[in-house]
Amino acid sequence: MQKDSEKSLQHRDSKHIWHPLTQHQTADAPLPIVKAKDALFWDDQGKEYIDGIASWYTAMYGHCNDEIISAVSQQMRELDQVVFTGFTHEPAVKLAEKLLGILPKNQSKIFFNDNGSTAVEAGIKMALQYHHNRGDKRDTLIAFEHGFHGDTFGAMSASGLSVYNGPFEDFFLKVERIPAPVNDNWQGVLLKLKTIIQENDCAAFIYEPLVQGAAGMKFHDADKLNEIVKLCHEEQIISIADEVMTGFGKTGKHFASLYLETQPDIICLSKALTAGLVPMSITSCTQDIFDSFLADDIGKAFFHAHTYSANPIACAAASTGIDLLLSEEIQSNISRINSKHRDYINRIKENPKIEDIRCKGVILAIDLAIEMDRYGNLRNTLYDHFMTRGVFLRPLGNTIYILPPYVITDKQLQKIYDSIDEALALV
Numbered sequence: 001m002q003k004d005s006e007k008s009l010q011h012r013d014s015k016h017i018w019h020p021l022t023q024h025q026t027a028d029a030p031l032p033i034v035k036a037k038d039a040l041f042w043d044d045q046g047k048e049y050i051d052g053i054a055s056w057y058t059a060m061y062g063h064c065n066d067e068i069i070s071a072v073s074q075q076m077r078e079l080d081q082v083v084f085t086g087f088t089h090e091p092a093v094k095l096a097e098k099l100l101g102i103l104p105k106n107q108s109k110i111f112f113n114d115n116g117s118t119a120v121e122a123g124i125k126m127a128l129q130y131h132h133n134r135g136d137k138r139d140t141l142i143a144f145e146h147g148f149h150g151d152t153f154g155a156m157s158a159s160g161l162s163v164y165n166g167p168f169e170d171f172f173l174k175v176e177r178i179p180a181p182v183n184d185n186w187q188g189v190l191l192k193l194k195t196i197i198q199e200n201d202c203a204a205f206i207y208e209p210l211v212q213g214a215a216g217m218k219f220h221d222a223d224k225l226n227e228i229v230k231l232c233h234e235e236q237i238i239s240i241a242d243e244v245m246t247g248f249g250k251t252g253k254h255f256a257s258l259y260l261e262t263q264p265d266i267i268c269l270s271k272a273l274t275a276g277l278v279p280m281s282i283t284s285c286t287q288d289i290f291d292s293f294l295a296d297d298i299g300k301a302f303f304h305a306h307t308y309s310a311n312p313i314a315c316a317a318a319s320t321g322i323d324l325l326l327s328e329e330i331q332s333n334i335s336r337i338n339s340k341h342r343d344y345i346n347r348i349k350e351n352p353k354i355e356d357i358r359c360k361g362v363i364l365a366i367d368l369a370i371e372m373d374r375y376g377n378l379r380n381t382l383y384d385h386f387m388t389r390g391v392f393l394r395p396l397g398n399t400i401y402i403l404p405p406y407v408i409t410d411k412q413l414q415k416i417y418d419s420i421d422e423a424l425a426l427v
């Protein structure tokens, strides 16, 4: 007979499953999660947690959202999946129309992928082939230091977080890096950028606009970023805005790129795109980029596809997600959360344990005045503290951040703030 412990989900999991971002030799057993609703989820013991990071910024309109579920269930009964090469369908076209209605005005075409990394991968390939199709040999990408763009090879090459990249660096695309423009480093950034442009054949500049998420929710200056994108445009360097994290309202505007006057040539979207329900991503581009692939020569086409491109169910979730984003309720929730964050900042900013505290839209980040490894013991102590209190936050090294679903209540938000107050006393 099987013992109870052998029947447990954790035991069965440990026998067969390899988890992402996990050192299985030392990691605790993963927590079984059985249910989620709005800003909450529950474990198998019935304990409730507030999802303080909207499950990696996906479930922004709340978990198991009734409107999304209803749109998706209806779609599932009509058309579940069909090849998107040689066929089209209403859910994809409807989504493209809605999305182009809210993206920066220069965006004109929508290309479908599976996840954030593949949206970036497609963006980089579009930029490289754009130059190739025009007979212009360009081989260098420009990216920010400490950027994060995903875990496939092109995306990893563009990322500047060595904690993830170490074993693969010898196999990367050619990338030159500039610091993100903050405070008083502008002249240095500009000089470095101009030198890189002079000394290399630069094809594209890829960046997380305004907020570098995985780097620890680090913010940079919109005006200076605008100058960089403008300079790239003057040099026919394709600008790729990776809005996988920032897209769909998190910075206060629908997209972070809308804070800039100069718009990117290519935009990568995922995460909240499908409201946390199913994986999908999009790489949008300008008419000029699209036109550079038109020719009698089939080899000039974009020969890039994913089996589940424009999956109708994912498109239905995304279309409904956009309706929710544009609703008065969600827009007023975004303002409400931002104003609560600001009140909280004013209350705790003088705490000597805080090195920096900032917010943009619904993103609140606190850098602790203490050195901490990204995956070190102190970081784990903080994580455990929050989980014990029923608050799911994942500190990035010494940065504690909140990026809650828009439907979080004031009471739930206050509980997160209280748990941070306690954490400050703890460190």
Ligand SMILES: Cc1ncc(COP(=O)(O)O)c(C=O)c1O
Residues within 6 Å of the ligand: 115, 116, 117, 118, 120, 148, 149, 150, 151, 208, 213, 214, 242, 243, 244, 245, 246, 270, 271
């Ligand atoms: C800015 C950015 N780009 C790309 C990605 C990769 O997305 P995915 O994990 O869906 O591949 C992420 C994931 O966190 C991200 O934050």
